[in-house]
Amino acid sequence: MARPLSDDRRNAIIIAATALIAERGLSTSTADIAKHAGISNGSVFTYFETKTELFNAIYSELKEDLIQTVLAAIPSDQDEKSQFRCFWLARTQWGVANPGKRKVAAQLHVSDTITDASRRAATVSAAPILDLIDQVAKRGTLRAAPRGYVLELVEGMAGATMDFMIANPAMAEEASQAGFDAVWRMLA
Template structure:
């Protein structure tokens, strides 16, 4: 008889997968993830049928945590630009607090490994759908692969995170500058 699955072990596997993806991208082998989690590779496959399922679950796990932080900063009664800045700041703060997780989620965001179901769930989790809809209306991205817009967002956020982490005393300045760049690209004509 198979042993019951442990939620603690599943979470340990997800955390190890985040570390592996942050280090090696989606090419991180399951053997590496298992070793980092301190379990046999077969144990990983008791919890996740394959690497793609693991990475999709990892993405949603990290995305939920990120959205919780964004939700705490959400004030729907504010104008769009103020909400956008609040969400940007919460995203950067979350990334600074969770550098491994932000690297992993950014690696997974721009791959083809995420299923359509995962993408649908992702959209349902985001706390400010109006902000997402406004961003998607940017003429720069309207007829292109959505992954291009994701990659552009990640590039701006990554630069902001890198400089805010290296010069914490100037983090507020970097967040503001990063937000202004983000807003010019993703929220034009929203002044």
């Protein structure tokens, strides 16, 4: 009878892979991931049949962590602008607090190894956030723009804001507010 898989070991692989991808990029070897996780190289493939499967698991976990953090911060009983401000603050604070995760998520976002199924699952999970952005954008100058384009603009502005916040911690709060004001004016 096969031994049941360990959640702790699976999590160790994902944590090790995330740290190494943040440091070295997507070309990180599974041997290095295994070594960093404290397991044998073959054990990686016990939990993930391929490196692509591992990368998709990391992508899904990072997206879910970000999405749940942001959703928890958006109050349902406030006006649209207040909700959008809470989204913005949670999004940028998550990125500043998790620079390695942010870097890995960005690399995986543009990687061909991420499957359409993983991307769709993240979109479904993020539906309330995406709906909020759509609601705000439907009145502004980008109202006729494709949803994907609007989302990339918002993410690009969030990225620029987070980069500045990380590089200038004394001005982080000011930068976050300026970023929010700019993205709000762009959308609304």
